[in-house]
Amino acid sequence: MGELSTLKPQQLWNFFETICSIPHPSKHEEQLATWICDWATQHDLCWQRDEVGNVIIKKPAASGFEHLKTVVLQAHIDMVPQKEVDSAHIFETDPIEPIIDGEWLTANKTTLGADNGIGMASCLAVLASTDIQHGPLEVLLTIDEEAGMTGAFGLQPGMLEGSILINTDSEQEGEVYMGCAGGVDTNISFPITRCTARTHKGLEIKVGGLRGGHSGVNIHLGRGNANKVLTRILCALQEQNLIELESFNGGSLRNAIPRDASAFIKCDEVLIVKRIVAELAQTIKSELRATDPDLTITVEQAEVTNEVLSFSSLQTFLLAIQATFNGVFAMSQEIDEVTETSSNLGVVATEQDSISVLCLVRSLLDSARFNLQQTIQGVWKLAGAEVVFSGAYPGWAPNNDSAVMALVRTTYEEVFQRKPEVMVIHAGLECGLFKTAYPNLDMVSIGPTIRFPHSPDEKVHIGSVDLYWQLLVKVLEAIPAK
Template sequence: MADLSSLQPAPLWQFFQTICSIPHPSKHEEALATWICQWATEQQLDWQRDTVGNVIIRKPPSAGCEHLQTTVLQAHIDMVPQKGVTSRHNFEIDPIETIIDGDWLKANDTTLGSDNGIGMASCLAVLASDDLAHGPIEVLLTIDEEAGMTGAFGLEAGLLSGSILINTDSEQEGEIYMGCAGGIDANIKLAIERQAAKLPVAATITIGGLRGGHSGVDIHLGRGNANKLLARTLLQLQHQQAIELVSFDGGSLRNAIPRDAKAVIRCADLAVLAEQVAILQSCYRNELSVSEPNLTLTVEASDNQQQVLTNASQQTFVQAMVATVNGVMAMSQQIDGVTETSSNLGVVTTADDHINVLCLIRSLIDSARLHTEQAIASCWQLAGATVEMSGCYPGWAPNPESPVMALVDKVYRANFSDEPKIMVIHAGLECGLFKNAYPDMDMVSIGPTIKFPHSPDEKVQISSVGNYWTLLTEILKSIPAK
């Protein structure tokens, strides 16, 4: 692990180094939450865990700031666990191995957890400070944001007294976020039938080398989706020679663009198959020459002896996969350059008698999200699958008249002699859910520059963290009176 002690602001980076040392992937963040509570006790800060496991820590105002409104600083505890194909990292027990590369901090072939670890570290640094000017502070650290927003869904009314909330989960310094997309999961289960194989050669087709990324903020970049490309590959191969499908598995998280996928098949001639796969690899590399320069499509012999799908099951699955909408459905007509509606065909897993498919649908507009839900459901229901929509979370509707947004805008201009961008993000910030329990709370989202979150290429710009910290602390100093 890189020594972060020389980086500035020192308190923030010290907390981030500790955060990296304690495993905290989604669903396994209890060790980090426990450490935070123990630290708060040592600092003689008032804290509590709510019924779902969120951590709330309170700090009195600094001297002379007792008259300011109470501000909620918010981050999520968990991180996305993604790693390279050859990495042996175990996110449940291994610390994140950090690497300083010029002005960037990254990890050793895994996600870094700067999403939202830098925001969480900044909240703790504010709590630890004895020289910052601020009114009453409430820090809200939620659980399971990346895998289902369980903490935000379970947040109860009455626990927080703050009138202003600053979410620290944005990923571009110099941008102020005042709204975000809502989303829903499409859980698809397709029953399959199997039979004894008729073709003599077993083989594994693998697509890899893709960049992946966040299925919200990176969805507009035109990156390849391994599940879609592999389904397309199977469809093309079926037209050229007889193949029998044994299994199809790709992706690992609904909110990460899948970087790799593999299918086990049977065929008559491995050499002929390899030639056809090589042609398709060349085709895909040509199509995605800019967004996916390292794409690979390979085939190798397999010793798999499992039964194959019947021809009817194989055709139904492959055609439904190819027909499933994926990527950007529409760009916003109100905000230039912002994705309005998208879908990510994130995870496919094969069992003996069924195949599971998981998609995440996002939209700034509820009716557009519903239309995409219906398109995906219609496709798979025609194929005979069961489709369940779950985990629906609302978008955060922009409020152009937000006082805290105007305040952050003013503070940014004063400190950086530049004009920030007021933005809406195509990702699932928790603010929309907080509005359920706290409808009158004024909210804004800021953060440092983080590139390629939800992928092993994730990195945070060190200099932007300093700018973010300056902005955050100056905002706290400028919070209006009660």
């Protein structure tokens, strides 16, 4: 990890190194939040924690720049905990192990946490700086962004004084974001009945090696979803009445495209089952050869109990999950090459008396999001399941008249002699929720180039971090007067 201190900008990378050393997966950010507050105290910066645990730090303007508008720099504290199957990493206790790989920084078989750790490190680096000519600053570090946007939902009016907010959670250098998708969790509980197995031999069917990724940023890439792949295999076997199902489990987060899934089954015709799975595996691997070249589908002998789903429960469950929409539902009619509406079938988990399914539906349009969530609800209600929607958050509607967006665009062009792309992102930035408590905030989102967030392949382009930092500093120095 000491190698990070050789990268530029050094202060930003030093903070990121510290961030990596302190565990901070979603729901477990307290240790890192405490360190940040202690650091602020040591540097004579005023800070507070709000009722939900967000950290707010204030820094006075540099001498002579007190007349500038107050700017809020914003990042989220938590990271997505995803790891390779063979990794022994425990996110709640173990530090992230960054690895420099040429032009990129990645991690040892886990997510890196560049999303949004680089943005958080840049906020702290601005607070620590003595040579940036900035006006009054506020840094807002929210909790639990990845698992429910708890911090953004809980932010109350009156906590912030700034009129401009710069979100640091974007993931492509050279792009300036002025809008994002909203989303809602679709929580499905499908009741099952069990019976004694009529077949005798136990097998485990495993799907693995998929690339996964961010369910918003990467959803348009057509990557395989382990839950859908496994369902396809089970449906082919069930159609010939070859199997009984004890359990189906796949995915771990609603906002990560699932990379792994497994099912424990009972059967008698083991050779026939293995042949059908092998044949279908070749077909699926061929279909996904471009997006998921490392896909594996295996069948192994396993200990399986005699308590299996009844025939009716099995048939209804497989048909419903097969019919559940996953992927891009619609592309934007107004913005070229931008996903409008999508759904990620993120988690399937079997319990004794029910199977839970969790999808994350996203859309730039609240009406289109509602349409897709109702489509998914219709399938599962016909199947006899309970469907509950939770955690709905609004999209961030683009504002073509945004003064800060125009400022960032102009500053980028002046610094780099090229025009940035002004974009809308199909991911759930917190900006839409900030508008609820602070409707007059003028907001923009920028960041370095991060690839494959929400998966163990996550990596950040080292050179882009320096470019992002240069832009951030110049924007802060160009903020207009009050």
